[in-house]
Amino acid sequence: MTRREVESVEDRIREHLRRDDLDSAVELLRALSPGDALELLDRSEPRMVPVLFRLLDKSTAVHVFAAMETGQQSDLVRQLQDGQVQDLFAELRVSGQARLLDEMPATVARKMLAGLDAEARGEVGRLLGYPADSVGRRLRMAPVRLREDWTVAVALQNLRDHGGREQAAIVSVPVVSPQARLTGVVDVSVLVTQPLDARVSEIMREPVSAVATEDAEEVARLCADRRLWTVPVTDSEGRLIGVFTVADALEVLDEESTEDAARAGGVEPLGRPYLATSVLALMRSRITWLLVLAIGATLTVQVLGVFEDTLEEMVVLSLFIPLIIGTGGNTGNQAATTVTRALALDDVRPRDAPRVMFRELRVGMALGGCIGLLGLVIAGLVFSWPVGLVIGATLFTVCSFAATVGGLMPLAARTIGADPAVFSNPFISTLVDALGLVVYFFIAQAVLGI
Amino acid sequence: MTRREVESVEDRIREHLRRDDLDSAVELLRALSPGDALELLDRSEPRMVPVLFRLLDKSTAVHVFAAMETGQQSDLVRQLQDGQVQDLFAELRVSGQARLLDEMPATVARKMLAGLDAEARGEVGRLLGYPADSVGRRLRMAPVRLREDWTVAVALQNLRDHGGREQAAIVSVPVVSPQARLTGVVDVSVLVTQPLDARVSEIMREPVSAVATEDAEEVARLCADRRLWTVPVTDSEGRLIGVFTVADALEVLDEESTEDAARAGGVEPLGRPYLATSVLALMRSRITWLLVLAIGATLTVQVLGVFEDTLEEMVVLSLFIPLIIGTGGNTGNQAATTVTRALALDDVRPRDAPRVMFRELRVGMALGGCIGLLGLVIAGLVFSWPVGLVIGATLFTVCSFAATVGGLMPLAARTIGADPAVFSNPFISTLVDALGLVVYFFIAQAVLGI
Numbered sequence: 001m002t003r004r005e006v007e008s009v010e011d012r013i014r015e016h017l018r019r020d021d022l023d024s025a026v027e028l029l030r031a032l033s034p035g036d037a038l039e040l041l042d043r044s045e046p047r048m049v050p051v052l053f054r055l056l057d058k059s060t061a062v063h064v065f066a067a068m069e070t071g072q073q074s075d076l077v078r079q080l081q082d083g084q085v086q087d088l089f090a091e092l093r094v095s096g097q098a099r100l101l102d103e104m105p106a107t108v109a110r111k112m113l114a115g116l117d118a119e120a121r122g123e124v125g126r127l128l129g130y131p132a133d134s135v136g137r138r139l140r141m142a143p144v145r146l147r148e149d150w151t152v153a154v155a156l157q158n159l160r161d162h163g164g165r166e167q168a169a170i171v172s173v174p175v176v177s178p179q180a181r182l183t184g185v186v187d188v189s190v191l192v193t194q195p196l197d198a199r200v201s202e203i204m205r206e207p208v209s210a211v212a213t214e215d216a217e218e219v220a221r222l223c224a225d226r227r228l229w230t231v232p233v234t235d236s237e238g239r240l241i242g243v244f245t246v247a248d249a250l251e252v253l254d255e256e257s258t259e260d261a262a263r264a265g266g267v268e269p270l271g272r273p274y275l276a277t278s279v280l281a282l283m284r285s286r287i288t289w290l291l292v293l294a295i296g297a298t299l300t301v302q303v304l305g306v307f308e309d310t311l312e313e314m315v316v317l318s319l320f321i322p323l324i325i326g327t328g329g330n331t332g333n334q335a336a337t338t339v340t341r342a343l344a345l346d347d348v349r350p351r352d353a354p355r356v357m358f359r360e361l362r363v364g365m366a367l368g369g370c371i372g373l374l375g376l377v378i379a380g381l382v383f384s385w386p387v388g389l390v391i392g393a394t395l396f397t398v399c400s401f402a403a404t405v406g407g408l409m410p411l412a413a414r415t416i417g418a419d420p421a422v423f424s425n426p427f428i429s430t431l432v433d434a435l436g437l438v439v440y441f442f443i444a445q446a447v448l449g450i
Numbered sequence: 451m452t453r454r455e456v457e458s459v460e461d462r463i464r465e466h467l468r469r470d471d472l473d474s475a476v477e478l479l480r481a482l483s484p485g486d487a488l489e490l491l492d493r494s495e496p497r498m499v500p501v502l503f504r505l506l507d508k509s510t511a512v513h514v515f516a517a518m519e520t521g522q523q524s525d526l527v528r529q530l531q532d533g534q535v536q537d538l539f540a541e542l543r544v545s546g547q548a549r550l551l552d553e554m555p556a557t558v559a560r561k562m563l564a565g566l567d568a569e570a571r572g573e574v575g576r577l578l579g580y581p582a583d584s585v586g587r588r589l590r591m592a593p594v595r596l597r598e599d600w601t602v603a604v605a606l607q608n609l610r611d612h613g614g615r616e617q618a619a620i621v622s623v624p625v626v627s628p629q630a631r632l633t634g635v636v637d638v639s640v641l642v643t644q645p646l647d648a649r650v651s652e653i654m655r656e657p658v659s660a661v662a663t664e665d666a667e668e669v670a671r672l673c674a675d676r677r678l679w680t681v682p683v684t685d686s687e688g689r690l691i692g693v694f695t696v697a698d699a700l701e702v703l704d705e706e707s708t709e710d711a712a713r714a715g716g717v718e719p720l721g722r723p724y725l726a727t728s729v730l731a732l733m734r735s736r737i738t739w740l741l742v743l744a745i746g747a748t749l750t751v752q753v754l755g756v757f758e759d760t761l762e763e764m765v766v767l768s769l770f771i772p773l774i775i776g777t778g779g780n781t782g783n784q785a786a787t788t789v790t791r792a793l794a795l796d797d798v799r800p801r802d803a804p805r806v807m808f809r810e811l812r813v814g815m816a817l818g819g820c821i822g823l824l825g826l827v828i829a830g831l832v833f834s835w836p837v838g839l840v841i842g843a844t845l846f847t848v849c850s851f852a853a854t855v856g857g858l859m860p861l862a863a864r865t866i867g868a869d870p871a872v873f874s875n876p877f878i879s880t881l882v883d884a885l886g887l888v889v890y891f892f893i894a895q896a897v898l899g900i
Contacts, residue, residue: 042797192606192641321768
């Protein structure tokens with residue numbers, strides 16, 4: 001179905017539900033593919049989600065549930081019956097089960113686990129043993145594996161015999177020693193294009209692997225940068241545990257981008273689609289940062305209070321307050337944005353701090369030179385040349401300072417183990433705003449002699 | 451090599467180059483893998499990049515060049531000799547060639563094309579015929595294909611015979627009719643795990659395909675959301691042209707995230723690693739937005755000019771200017787950030803504008819209620835209750851307004867075909883700042899009777 005068709009079905013289902021015509025709604029809903037059904041749920045009001053979900057047929061429901069974001073799954077679990085939850089939970093991939101369990105209160109988690117057999121419970125338990133953001137949590141377990149001394153023909157036969165279970169992950173296949181130690185990797189694309197009598201040892205490549213406790217984002221970045229189909233994951237002794245595929249990498253990096261974008265804008269990530277998030281949850285995702293920033297901004301009230309006499313004497317100075325702190329904030333944000341993304345891409349590291357500082361100082365002076373000159377001329381023409389000089393000199397100083405601080409903040413955050421996007425924003429605005437105003441009034445007092 | 455080892459090699463190479471000890475530098479450099487060599491170049495000052503690149507051995511140079519971002523490639527091309535450029539260019543994938551040609555002036559592009567044979571030139575030409583951001587530009591051309599009536603054994607034999615060329619893309623294989631029309635897709639993981647005598651028609655699935663002129667980002671999002679290994683790409687008549695893989699999707703979405711993150715922070719994307727970007731280029735990526743925002747901010751100077759008499763009478767009002775416009779800007783940004791990301795993820799569309807407006811108005815009023823109450827109490831205690839009332843009422847109004855505007859701006863941008871991240875930022879800050887001040891002074895005049 002095209003997007004437009006899905007949208008029209010969406011409108012019609014809503015209309016049927018409004019009129020309590022359940023049968024017609026069910027009929028339309030059951031004609032949707034799982035992908036289209038998920039799209040419909042993603043774009044429904046929070047209170048409608050469980051209603052619509054209950055109307056799905058069972059196999060679609062399983063697919064839709066598996067493809068939901070974890071936050072959305074946990075919202076839904078709270079509104080379904082235990083038996084249904086157990087069925088849905090049992091159908092998730094092990095890594096999905098581990099993530100959902102992490103979100104649930106212990107009592108609910110226990111109920112969900114009760115629906116699994118002992119082996120499956122053991123697997124989830126093993127994944128939950130790895131740190132929360134580690135690649136171990138994202139594993140596809142027990143992948144098929146090859147031996148070095150096999151021929152291509154034997155390897156293919158083996159995949160046919162044993163490849164069923166984690167089929168989706170068969171895209172590059174790990175090669176292991178008799179002690180289950182990882183010795184190489186064969187891409188399936190190579191396996192199916194090489195002569196049947198070639199040895200696995202001749203066609204395999206050096207594995208680029210990860211240890212299960214490593215950070216998932218770093219492994220995903222490795223996977224993306226080296227363009228690998230899968231990264232085999234081992235325990236600390238080099239024994240193969242599972243694989244992490246490029247599809248998993250895409251998921252991890254997408255989540256990270258969403259989080260970074262959110263935090264750069266001063267919002268906590270929602271963990272669920274926007275329209276399916278309640279107004280209360282939207283408010284909760286923003287209130288903390290808004291309060292932190294507002295409390296930081298009371299510093300500017302205090303700074304201005306100190307210079308109240310100067311302001312009283314020359315009210316014209318107050319006209320430029322928004323322009324000056326705005327320009328400082330923008331310059332600082334620009335630098336922080338560039339360096340934060342460079343950090344995420346591993347293009348820059350904390351040890352580069354001196355180089356970053358020197359570059360940002362030069363960029364800030366260049367930017368401040370342009371903006372300051374403009375400010376000098378305009379304020380000079382409209383008001384007076386002394387005022388123009390104050391504005392120009394302030395803009396130059398504030399830009400140079402803001403770019404330097406903005407460039408260094410993300411590195412400082414990374415060094416102390418904080419999230420660069422979260423940490424930079426409030427510090428830059430508070431520091432740059434308050435210090436910018438101090439600079440402004442000192443320059444004004446010096447130039448205007450007040 | 452571990453990251454630390456690469457970093458130490460990096461330091462030693464720089465040291466050798468500083469002492470003009472070229473031989474030792476080359477020795478160290480040639481011991482690096484292509485991946486490590488690229489990392490070294492990514493983190494080198496712009497003027498060092500061509501120096502280091504020329505010291506690489508030829509096969510590493512080819513790999514490193516192919517893995518560079520397009521902006522970096524084009525910087526390098528300008529500093530190498532024609533012959534060397536032709537060799538490097540010829541080794542790129544067709545889609546990489548098309549992207550690089552787009553960045554180069556016509557004379558250089560002609561020289562680069564001169565190094566290709568007629569067939570390869572034809573392929574690049576064909577890709578360049580698709581729109582700039584289309585999935586056609588990202589194609590892997592001429593993939594191996596299967597026929598419905600083949601058995602698995604025949605299909606595998608066929609891959610062995612003809613799969614060599616675009617081997618990296620063999621992960622799901624398109625099935626075509628005798629007229630080359632796409633009829634299905636078989637994942638290689640299925641192909642290698644099914645009985646040899648099964649028919650392709652029995653094991654293939656419905657293809658989720660794209661037309662070459664479709665937007666690359668949308669196809670990448672489809673690939674990610676549906677967890678597909680590849681999306682076959684056809685012409686407008688449904689004939690198979692090539693495939694777009696999950697690895698390509700990852701690349702496209704990564705680029706988009708980088709662009710969105712940059713633009714949300716008021717910066718043009720660099721197209722090359724941060725440390726390898728010149729200070730001039732960094733400045734150029736920021737100056738336009740900084741000027742636009744500064745010129746927008748002159749509106750606040752004018753608004754304040756209108757209320758200069760009020761300010762003159764009550765200087766205390768000027769103390770809260772940064773707090774009020776800061777809070778308004780933050781609230782607007784939060785809403786814009788959330789909706790922009792939701793748009794990028796296709797969780798929200800322009801037709802949802804009424805729902806978004808209503809939600810954001812409620813969120814804004816809730817946030818404004820909290821912050822306003824706090825402002826009322828603090829300003830009331832520190833200054834006076836009438837001042838507290840002005841601050842509280844202003845914060846409430848500004849937050850409600852800012853969230854609504856912030857939520858709607860990205861949708862408005864998308865509707866008129868502009869980039870939501872670029873468009874929202876300056877409009878929100880200018881509009882919210884200026885109108886926030888107008889609201890502030892009107893409320894002050896009403897409450898304080900001035």
